[in-house]
Structures are given as C-alpha cells and as structure tokens.
Amino acid sequence: MSLIERASDKLKKNETNHPVLSKPPLKVRTDSDLSILPNNMSSPKVEQREEVNSNPILGLANRKNFGKRTTKKxxxxxxxxxxxxxxxxxxxxxxxxxxxxxxxxxxxxxxxxxxxxxxxxxxxxxxxxxxxxxxxxxxxxxxxxxxxxxxxxxxxxxxxxxxxxxxxxxxxxxxxxxxxxxxxxxxxxxxxxxxxxxxxxxxxxxxxxxxxxxxxxxxxxxxxxxxxxxxxxxxxxxxxxxxxxxxxxxxxxxxxxxxxxxxxxxxxxxxxxxxxxxxxxxxxxxxxxxxxxxxxxxxxxxxxxxxxxxxx
Incomplete structure (x- = not known):
C-alpha cells in the first residue's frame, strides 16, 4: 500500500471513531443553577455585562446618556x-x-x-x-x-x-x-x-x-x-x-x-x-x-x- 493510501485510510478511521458534532445550543443558567455552583466558580454577571455593552445599538444608547442627569438643586x-x-x-x-x-x-x-x-x-x-x-x-x-x-x-x-x-x-x-x-x-x-x-x-x-x-x-x-x-x-x-x-x-x-x-x-x-x-x-x-x-x-x-x- 502506498503512503497516500495509508494516510487516506487513517483519516477514514478517525472520522469513524470521532464524528463531528454540531455545536450545542447555549444554555441560560437560572437562579437554581447558580445556587449549586461551587464557591470557587465566578458568577457569569461580568460576562453578561460585556455582551450587553458589545451590542452596537445598546452601546450607542449608553453613549447618548453618558453624563446626563436629573435636575440638580x-x-x-x-x-x-x-x-x-x-x-x-x-x-x-x-x-x-x-x-x-x-x-x-x-x-x-x-x-x-x-x-x-x-x-x-x-x-x-x-x-x-x-x-x-x-x-x-x-x-x-x-x-x-x-x-x-x-x-x-x-x-x-x-x-x-x-x-x-x-x-x-x-x-x-x-x-x-x-x-x-x-x-x-x-x-x-x-x-x-x-x-x-x-x-x-x-x-x-x-x-x-x-x-x-x-x-x-x-x-x-x-x-x-x-x-x-x-x-x-x-x-x-x-x-x-x-x-x-x-x-x-x-x-x-x-x-x-x-x-x-x-x-x-x-x-x-x-x-x-x-x-x-x-x-x-x-x-x-x-x-x-x-x-x-x-x-x-x-x-x-x-x-x-x-x-x-x-x-x-
């Protein structure tokens, strides 16, 4: 068997043993999920805040409201x-x-x-x-x-x-x-x-x-x-x-x-x-x-x- 044929046969075996899976949907944790997190795990709140700020529409709104205030006395x-x-x-x-x-x-x-x-x-x-x-x-x-x-x-x-x-x-x-x-x-x-x-x-x-x-x-x-x-x-x-x-x-x-x-x-x-x-x-x-x-x-x-x- 030639070198190319042996490489092709090896790739087929890998695909059989490790099939490609589709990416699972993102799971949103509920309050009950958070209650069972180990103490050394960080809360996902920071990540959520970063995702919100990365939204171009929300980011624009935040810039528009920056520095605004209610009537001062x-x-x-x-x-x-x-x-x-x-x-x-x-x-x-x-x-x-x-x-x-x-x-x-x-x-x-x-x-x-x-x-x-x-x-x-x-x-x-x-x-x-x-x-x-x-x-x-x-x-x-x-x-x-x-x-x-x-x-x-x-x-x-x-x-x-x-x-x-x-x-x-x-x-x-x-x-x-x-x-x-x-x-x-x-x-x-x-x-x-x-x-x-x-x-x-x-x-x-x-x-x-x-x-x-x-x-x-x-x-x-x-x-x-x-x-x-x-x-x-x-x-x-x-x-x-x-x-x-x-x-x-x-x-x-x-x-x-x-x-x-x-x-x-x-x-x-x-x-x-x-x-x-x-x-x-x-x-x-x-x-x-x-x-x-x-x-x-x-x-x-x-x-x-x-x-x-x-x-x-």
Missing part, C-alpha cells in the same frame, strides 16, 4: 447674599428691596399684559455698556425680587458666557453644564442644565463650557428654538438673561435681537453719555429698553442706590 447662602446687598426673603423691607420692587413692576406689566403688544415680553436681558457697572448684581436682585411674587416664577440664565460672575455670587461651580452645552449638543435637554435652588420660585441655567464660537451658537436656530420654548412653555415664568457688556463682546448684541425687553445698567459718575449712546445704538432694534442708574450716591446716608429707572 443647589443651596444658596441667603445670609451671604444679604451681606452683599442682595434682596432676600428675610430682609424684604430693606431699601434695596423696595427699589427693585419699583424696577420690576413695569417689567412684569410688559411681560404679562396681553395688550402690551410686546413679543416675548417675559424674556428680559440685563446688560451694561462696559464691565463693572453692576449688571450681574442687578440681574440677581431682579430675579430674587420677582421670585417673591405670588403669581410668577423666575429663571435666571447666565448668558455672560465669556466671563460668568453669577457662580461666585450664588455658590455653584462655573464648570456646571449650561446654556452653551445645550446649544452645542442636540442630545442635551433643558432639564439637563437647569438647577433648582432653595428659593422656591428661582431656577438657574449656568453659562456652560466655554466655546470659541459662542456668538454663532447664540445666533443659531437652536438658540431661537430654546428661546421660544422658554417664552411659551410656562405662562407664569420670567426669564432673565445676565448678558455680557454690549461694547466689549459681540454675544450681547446677538442676544439683544431676540429679547422682549432689555435693561441697561448705567454706572453713576463713571459711564459717559457718549458710551451710553453707543450702547443704545447696539440694541435699538428692541422695542422696550429700560435704564437703571446704578451706584448713585444717596445724599445724607453715605450709601448707594438705584435711581433714575425709566424707559428709553
């Missing part, structure tokens, strides 16, 4: 705010509280009077010509004052995306997700960036992570959609945007074109008339512009006040 140090001259519920009879009562009343009338003819009147932007004039201080005071209303709630949006100052005042991290994250990623929802506070009717939206194209994001269709939702989703809500200074950034001018009302803060004895005129030219497309003459010295008290409020 922060505790504002109200006593610290009071020491800084900001309106609080426990000191609602202070001079500053009375001044902001006068400031908010026409704003609320414009926002909720159906005969006012103001589109999106509940969207209010607080800005200034230059930095340091007190716009964020006025934004927080206005928000706190409106939160005392019986019939309205307030959402304070930190739109000063380049140099946010509200986090330091209200005590939350400037790294919190916020407005720019909502604009940049369509998978974010409004509830993902909202933060409730220990002031019952006050909610916050931080500025979010800085972005090189913040101006384009604020001018985008996504921003228009967000503003429409903010303006109409809750009939009793006032939305206050703490904006960048008008003459230092382009973001403020873009935002101003989408607001129902604008409050321009002017620092007494510092901001020149020419500077104010230039700032007003930047926002002349808005129908309702209000001015707060801030840091005006109160005669006989040595303190400062918020006088000269009115329409432009």
């Amino acid at each position: 922060i505790e504002i140090d109200l006593e610290n705010l009071r020491r800084k001259g900001i309106v609080t519920f426990d000191h609602s009879k202070s001079e500053v509280a009375e001044q902001f009562r006068l400031i908010k009343r026409p704003l609320l009338a414009n926002a909720f009077n159906p005969d006012s003819g103001i589109k999106n009147g509940n969207l209010i932007m607080v800005t200034s010509s230059l930095s340091g004039e007190g716009k964020s201080f006025c934004s927080i005071n206005l928000a706190m004052s409106i939160a005392m209303e019986m019939d309205h709630r307030v959402l304070l949006v930190d739109a000063d995306v380049a140099r946010p100052s509200i986090p330091a005042s209200l005590g939350y991290s400037p790294e919190e997700p916020g407005l720019l994250d909502l604009l940049r990623d369509p998978q974010w929802k409004m509830s993902d960036v909202m933060m409730k506070t220990n002031v019952a009717k006050l909610t916050l939206i931080p500025a979010g992570k800085r972005h090189a194209h913040a101006t384009e994001l604020l001018a985008s269709q996504s921003m228009h959609t967000i503003l429409a939702e903010l303006a109409h989703r809750y009939h009793d809500r006032v939305v206050i945007f703490d904006s960048p200074p008008l003459l230092l950034t382009s973001e403020a001018r873009v935002l101003a074109g989408q607001m129902g009302q604008i409050v321009l803060v002017v620092e007494a004895e510092r901001t020149t008339q020419q500077t104010v005129k230039e700032a007003l030219r930047q926002i002349e497309t808005c129908d309702v512009i209000n001015l707060i003459y801030n840091k005006a010295r109160v005669h006989g008290s040595g303190g400062y006040g918020y006088y000269g409020y009115g329409y432009y």
